[in-house]
Amino acid sequence: MFLTPAQSQIAKATNRFRVVCCGRRFGKTTLAVEEIKGKAVSKPNRIAYIAPTYRQARDIAWEMLRRELQPIILDTNESRLEIKVRTLRGGESLIVLRGWESIETLRGQAFDFIIIDEVAMMRDFQLQWQEVIRPTLTDTKGEVMFISTPRGFNHFYDLFNQESKDEDFKSFHFTSYDNPHLPKDELQKAKQELTEDRFAQEYLADFRKTEGLVFKEFNREKHIYIEKIFDIYERLGGVDFGYTNPAAVMEIIKDSRNNYWINEEWYQNRKTDAEVADYTASKEFHRVYPDPENAGAIEELKRRKVNIREVKKGKNSVQAGIQVIRELFKANRLKIHSSCINLIQELETYSYPDKKDMHNEEELPIKENDHAIDAIRYALYMDSFGSGQSFNIRKPDWIAYGRRR
Numbered sequence: 053m054f055l056t057p058a059q060s061q062i063a064k065a066t067n068r069f070r071v072v073c074c075g076r077r078f079g080k081t082t083l084a085v086e087e088i089k090g091k092a093v094s095k096p097n098r099i100a101y102i103a104p105t106y107r108q109a110r111d112i113a114w115e116m117l118r119r120e121l122q123p124i125i126l127d128t129n130e131s132r133l134e135i136k137v138r139t140l141r142g143g144e145s146l147i148v149l150r151g152w153e154s155i156e157t158l159r160g161q162a163f164d165f166i167i168i169d170e171v172a173m174m175r176d177f178q179l180q181w182q183e184v185i186r187p188t189l190t191d192t193k194g195e196v197m198f199i200s201t202p203r204g205f206n207h208f209y210d211l212f213n214q215e216s217k218d219e220d221f222k223s224f225h226f227t228s229y230d231n232p233h234l235p236k237d238e239l240q241k242a243k244q245e246l247t248e249d250r251f252a253q254e255y256l257a258d259f260r261k262t263e264g265l266v267f268k269e270f271n272r273e274k275h276i277y278i279e280k281i282f283d284i285y286e287r288l289g290g291v292d293f294g295y296t297n298p299a300a301v302m303e304i305i306k307d308s309r310n311n312y313w314i315n316e317e318w319y320q321n322r323k324t325d326a327e328v329a330d331y332t333a334s335k336e337f338h339r340v341y342p343d344p345e346n347a348g349a350i351e352e353l354k355r356r357k358v359n360i361r362e363v364k365k366g367k368n369s370v371q372a373g374i375q376v377i378r379e380l381f382k383a384n385r386l387k388i389h390s391s392c393i394n395l396i397q398e399l400e401t402y403s404y405p406d407k408k409d410m411h412n413e414e415e416l417p418i419k420e421n422d423h424a425i426d427a428i429r430y431a432l433y434m435d436s437f438g439s440g441q442s443f444n445i446r447k448p449d450w451i452a453y454g455r456r457r
Contacts, residue, residue, distance in 0.1 A: 058230040059083045062197075063090075067222035071212050072199045075228030075255040080199045084167045085116050087197060088147060093124065096143035097164040098192075104173045106151030109133060112169065114149055121147075155180050163188045166196045171211065172203035175420055176298055178393055179321060202253050204262030205272075205400045210393070212259075228255040264404040266374060266417050269381035276396070277387045281315060283307040289337035290431035291328065292423050293349045296321065299328045300427040302395070303335060311385045312432060317424055319394040325349035333358050341430040363430045370416060373433035377425075380432065395424035 055063060059079055062072055063086065074080060084101060091097050101117075103109035114133055118125070126144060127136040133149035150158065152174050166185065171177065188194065200208050215221040228239055243251050252258040261268070288304040303316040318331055329352035332340060337359065342350055344363045353360055380386035388396060401421045 055083065055086060056230070056232055058226045059086075062224050063087065065222050065224075068193075068195050068220040069214075069218075069222070070195075070197045071214065071221060071223040072197065072226075073202060073208070073212050073223065073257045074199070074226045074230075075257045076201060077228055077234055078226055078231050078257075079233075080169060081112055081116060084113060084169060084197070084199065085120055087167060088117065088165075089120055091165045092121065092137050092145040092147060093140050095141070095145075096139055097145045098162060099145065099147045100158065100163050100166045100188075101147070101149045102152060102155070102166065102168045103149070104152050104170050106133070106154060108170075109149040109151050117147065117149075152180075155184055158188055159184050161188050162191050162194075164192045164194045166194065168196065168198050169200070171198045171200040172206060172208035173200070174207075176321070176394075176423075177207040178397065179298055179319060183321070201257055202259045203401065204253075204265065204403075205259055206262075207393075207397050209259050209400075210397075225257060227257055262401055262403050264406060265400070266402045266404060267378060267381065267399050269378050270399045271381075272396070274384065275381060275387055276390050277313070278390045281305050281307070281313050283309075286338045287336070288431045288435060289332060289335060289340040290427035290429070291332055291340060291342040291353075292427040292430070293325060293328055293343050293346045294321065294423060295323065298394075298423045299323050300394070300423040301328065301332050301335070302392075302424060302427040302431070303337070304428060304431050306435070311387070312380060314386070314388045314392055314395060314428060316389065317392040317395055319424060325352045329353045329356050329358070332356075339435075341434050343426065343430065361434060363434055369433075370429075373429035374417075376433045376436050377429060380436075386432075392424070395428070398422060398425045 056079060059082065062070060062083060072080070088099055088101060091099055101109060101113050103112055110133060117135060118128065121135060121137050124138045125135060126138055128134070135147045137145050137147065139145055166189070168174070174180070189196065198211055202208060212223045215223045228234060239255060242255060246254070247263070249260045249263060253260045284305050285308045286306040288306055290302040290304060292300045294300070298319050298321045301318040302314055305313040305315045307313065325346070325348055328349065332353060333356035339361050340353065340358050341361050341363050342353060344350070344365055350360065377386065398421045402417055402425055404415060404417050
């Protein structure tokens with residue numbers, strides 16, 4: 053296959069970590085397959101291609117790889133999506149295709165080269181990158197190509213800007229127009245049919261706020277802080293339990309003027325209820341607001357003498373909690389520490405489902421990118437409304453700044 057000038061520019065770069073931000077139909081799969089071919093035939097390598105799901109890995113790259121590598125294939129395992137090929141000097145390379153939903157299966161393995169496709173769609177990316185993927189590159193000093201179209205200002209945005217902090221990273225930005233094989237009239241038609249933000253994101257690979265974003269009021273420049281908090285009136289804890297999905301324990305500082313400062317996050321997967329309880333107890337919070345649906349986990353907290361406060365769930369409780377957070381952002385009374393990278397990522401991606409007609413903001417958001425958000429929602433909603441008996445959405449009375457518990 054012949055690469056376009058834009059694809060060739062990426063392929064020639066020698067940086068260990070290449071981040072490719074590109075528009076739809078730019079030619080991501082072609083680039084990925086060519087990169088894999090080059091690594092596979094040059095010398096014995098272990099290579100992984102990771103798509104958002106197993107099915108996408110099979111549908112996007114499997115057949116193309118088998119076709120391009122056919123003359124040198126030694127063995128294939130279609131059920132596992134694995135190909136073994138012969139190198140130029142007679143050695144063997146192994147290529148495995150995986151879905152992000154089963155990323156844990158890569159834990160403990162070693163790879164020389166990894167391609168992660170549609171990075172912006174990966175849930176809990178920072179956590180899985182740090183705990184699962186990055187360690188697979190340590191022994192081999194392996195390389196990674198991150199490829200994606202943007203999806204709001206999420207972890208892919210941070211990854212794209214990593215080149216300013218780490219010389220191992222190199223970022224590339226190309227639009228759909230950089231693929232000379234795409235008919236320009238189709239691009240123009242898409243421009244006319246889509247909203248300005250959606251077209252800019254999908255075809256111009258521009259970072260824009262996610263459409264249908266729940267917390268539109270959140271602004272990094274306005275709501276993120278880095279300084280130490282000295283005015284500590286109370287130290288609250290919000291807890292969202294999890295094991296396969298991350299558990300989140302959020303430290304929330306309440307100052308003497310009833311402002312809230314999300315000061316620290318503990319965001320971990322594969323942690324038992326007992327381990328979550330141990331960490332929560334070690335923080336010595338004044339009050340803790342845990343997810344009420346996990347009775348066993350709450351019992352673990354009680355055994356450790358954690359001062360638990362009841363979190364009520366009921367009709368409209370999620371919407372009411374969201375409204376509290378939004379109002380706090382509007383009033384500039386809620387700040388997030390810069391170290392809370394998972395919460396920041398969730399705030400910038402937590403969204404309502406797409407609708408064909410006018411968007412209804414009272415519906416429930418998509419149940420993803422919400423572990424840290426749920427943890428702070430439990431604490432902020434219940435603390436703001438005292439006993440939390442009423443779950444009807446209403447605008448809080450933010451005038452009572454001097455109220456004390």
